[in-house]
Amino acid sequence: MREGPDIARIASLVGDPARANMLNALMGGTALTASELALEAGVSLPTASSHLSKLMEGGLLTLASQGRHRYYGLAGPQVAGMIEAITGVAEAVGPKRVRPGPRDGAMRVARVCYDHLAGEQAVAMLDRLVEKEILLRDDKEIRLGPSAAPHFAAIGIDLDAKPRRPVCRACLDWSVRRSHLAGTLGAAILDKILAEKWARREKDSRAVIFSPPGKQAFERVFLG
Amino acid sequence: MREGPDIARIASLVGDPARANMLNALMGGTALTASELALEAGVSLPTASSHLSKLMEGGLLTLASQGRHRYYGLAGPQVAGMIEAITGVAEAVGPKRVRPGPRDGAMRVARVCYDHLAGEQAVAMLDRLVEKEILLRDDKEIRLGPSAAPHFAAIGIDLDAKPRRPVCRACLDWSVRRSHLAGTLGAAILDKILAEKWARREKDSRAVIFSPPGKQAFERVFLG
DNA sequence: AGAATGCTTCGATGAGGAACGAACTATGCG
DNA sequence: CGCATAGTTCGTTCCTCATCGAAGCATTCT
Numbered sequence: 001m002r003e004g005p006d007i008a009r010i011a012s013l014v015g016d017p018a019r020a021n022m023l024n025a026l027m028g029g030t031a032l033t034a035s036e037l038a039l040e041a042g043v044s045l046p047t048a049s050s051h052l053s054k055l056m057e058g059g060l061l062t063l064a065s066q067g068r069h070r071y072y073g074l075a076g077p078q079v080a081g082m083i084e085a086i087t088g089v090a091e092a093v094g095p096k097r098v099r100p101g102p103r104d105g106a107m108r109v110a111r112v113c114y115d116h117l118a119g120e121q122a123v124a125m126l127d128r129l130v131e132k133e134i135l136l137r138d139d140k141e142i143r144l145g146p147s148a149a150p151h152f153a154a155i156g157i158d159l160d161a162k163p164r165r166p167v168c169r170a171c172l173d174w175s176v177r178r179s180h181l182a183g184t185l186g187a188a189i190l191d192k193i194l195a196e197k198w199a200r201r202e203k204d205s206r207a208v209i210f211s212p213p214g215k216q217a218f219e220r221v222f223l224g
Numbered sequence: 225m226r227e228g229p230d231i232a233r234i235a236s237l238v239g240d241p242a243r244a245n246m247l248n249a250l251m252g253g254t255a256l257t258a259s260e261l262a263l264e265a266g267v268s269l270p271t272a273s274s275h276l277s278k279l280m281e282g283g284l285l286t287l288a289s290q291g292r293h294r295y296y297g298l299a300g301p302q303v304a305g306m307i308e309a310i311t312g313v314a315e316a317v318g319p320k321r322v323r324p325g326p327r328d329g330a331m332r333v334a335r336v337c338y339d340h341l342a343g344e345q346a347v348a349m350l351d352r353l354v355e356k357e358i359l360l361r362d363d364k365e366i367r368l369g370p371s372a373a374p375h376f377a378a379i380g381i382d383l384d385a386k387p388r389r390p391v392c393r394a395c396l397d398w399s400v401r402r403s404h405l406a407g408t409l410g411a412a413i414l415d416k417i418l419a420e421k422w423a424r425r426e427k428d429s430r431a432v433i434f435s436p437p438g439k440q441a442f443e444r445v446f447l448g
Numbered sequence: 449a450g451a452a453t454g455c456t457t458c459g460a461t462g463a464g465g466a467a468c469g470a471a472c473t474a475t476g477c478g
Numbered sequence: 479c480g481c482a483t484a485g486t487t488c489g490t491t492c493c494t495c496a497t498c499g500a501a502g503c504a505t506t507c508t
Contacts, residue, residue, distance in 0.1 A: 005311055005318050006314050007238065008240060010314045010317065011237075012236065012239025012240070013235075014231065014232065014235035015237075016236070017232040020235060021232075060317070078313055078316055085305055085306040085308075085310075085396070086231050086310075089283075089284070090229035090231045090234045
């Protein structure tokens with residue numbers, strides 16, 4: 001019985017289904033609030049809170065308090081790498097799905113990441129907005145371009161009427177490995193997509209399904 | 225509550241102290257019997273047996289029956305990589321020892337990861353092999369370059385005489401946070417290092433200690 | 449200030465699972 | 479054959495820990 005780093009302690013933190021679901025959700029790269037993580041894990045808020053404090057104590061999470069919101073995020077790339085490694089083993093060992101189910105395909109195309117759109121559609125949209133210089137990206141930051149306010153106003157999105165959360169944020173997309181648009185603007189765009197009924201959210205999933213006319217409309221407005 | 229690979233199941237297998245000790249012991253690369261693992265984990269034989277069947281069922285171990293002995297070993301490099309990743313997080317998160325003891329120093333330089341070499345030496349070796357284009361790395365995959373076969377043949381490593389395990393694999397090194405070489409090639413190189421007596425294995429540890437002339441020889445062959 | 453929201457703590461309940469001793473199976477040795 | 483060694487299975491005991499409802503803080507909105 002040798003003494004080493006307490007690997008069992010770390011592994012058992014990930015070994016609870018509720019906590020595993022939370023960590024999995026955080027693999028998207030965005031920090032999430034306790035209630036979102038509770039929903040994600042399928043447990044009540046008190047239970048989630050208990051799990052979160054354990055994960056914090058275990059050093060797997062970081063906490064950013066913003067007013068009455070508390071955003072939990074993965075503690076770092078090393079933790080993310082560990083989750084990825086465990087996921088890899090679980091996939092290799094688990095029932096080998098011959099075909100990646102349709103839900104997985106839909107998730108890759110478009111899904112909800114916290115409160116904004118993620119997936120191939122979202123990455124394409126950000127690319128196009130930057131290309132048209134409506135948004136400007138320096139390094140890893142995204143800022144509004146001069147034509148941003150009128151452009152979004154024309155679509156029905158008012159950039160000024162937003163709370164103090166950052167308007168633009170880059171959020172790393174796990175399926176495409178590139179950034180998509182987060183922040184209040186990202187959230188407002190997702191709101192519009194759902195309000196216009198261009199797409200609907202799959203029940204009990206983060207997948208977002210565009211209707212054929214909805215997809216056309218979306219592409220006309222944001223990719224045109 | 226999404227459905228994915230059952231990461232909690234795998235993690236909880238590692239999350240029990242007794243099982244974690246067993247897996248840790250198997251990271252040495254040699255297969256061990258149930259009684260040895262019981263001793264290693266500090267539990268009774270029946271308890272160990274129960275744990276071992278769970279690990280088997282979870283697909284983390286392989287079993288080789290030889291007469292009345294049953295040798296348990298890690299199921300593959302992927303599992304070893306996962307254990308390393310978890311160990312890395314545990315070390316990073318655990319009580320930060322101000323001074324990394326001498327054994328830790330040796331571990332950082334060179335150690336056994338399942339059946340191949342890890343640590344700074346191993347990372348440097350992979351870097352050099354890629355630099356010389358003997359190996360090619362695309363994204364996260366490593367493949368043999370055109371000159372690989374003759375190069376390794378000259379050293380006495382036959383790349384064709386290998387089973388169906390992948391020849392090259394990247395394995396994330398927790399101490400350096402970069403990849404080293406796993407797969408059958410990684411295993412063959414470790415074999416050679418030990419066979420040539422360039423280095424010896426520390427008793428009851430995964431540390432690998434190079435002798436001064438052995439280190440020179442290793443660097444001439446693999447870093448030259 | 450008061451109300452509403454987001455989150456944590458407390459307390460009670462319950463289920464899963466880790467542990468071991470004893471009994472059982474299998475292989476090897478004289 | 480019997481005896482010893484290696485390992486698994488069974489049954490029981492026990493304890494941890496996940497879970498939730500209710501109540502308690504904290505922060506923001508009106």
